[in-house]
Amino acid sequence: MNYSRQRAEVLDQIREHEDHPTADVIFAELRQKDPSISLATVYRNLKLLSDLGEIRKLSFVSGADHFDSTIKPHYHFVCERCGKVYDIPMKVAEALDSEAEMYIPGAITGHDLVFRGICDECGALEGSRDSQK
Template sequence: MNYSRQREEVLDQLRMHKDHPTADVIFSELRGRDPSISLATVYRNLKLLSELGEIRKLSFVSGADRFDPTVSPHYHFVCERCGRVLDLPMQVAEGLDAEAQDFVSGRVTGHDLVFRGVCGQCSAEEKRDLSPGQEKS
């Protein structure tokens, strides 16, 4: 693959994130530094980087695809309130693929596991929004 300055910019920008941004977020951040970059260029490079295994494309989240600079196996948590996607630094269940294989007539090549709930920031905001004596419904 030939070197591309814009591809390197896209990858560097993604690596600055811990929150699994969308292509639109990456584009808006890069646009401020490089007015010549287009949204199509960002999408094309994210797609290529994903296909090359340099980043992960996360399609399990509702809405736009998100991108993860960490390609090693790991799990995610998605906040049901704000949509934030967080990495979970927990042990990956290596035996889960083999266990699933017993139920598949084809071949299991891996798995993605997503936990859902309310993140700490949204939980704190909910608590602040409740008046004393008021209960959450």
């Protein structure tokens, strides 16, 4: 694959995030650095980087796809209030794949596990609203 300055910029921008940005967030940030970049260019490069295995596209989140620069298997937590996606640095349950294979007519190549709940930041906001009543 040939080098592309814009593809490198998209990848670098994703790697700057600890959260999991959407294409619109990446586009807005890159637009500040390079006003000539288009949303179509960002989408095209996100798709290509995802297809190449350089990043992970997270489609399990409600709404827009999010992108993750950590490609090794790991789990996520999604806040049901603000929609932020967090990595969970726990060991991946590899035995889950072989156990699940007993119930399906095929071979499993991996799994995604998403925990849902309320993040501390949203919980604190909720707590401060309750105390103001």
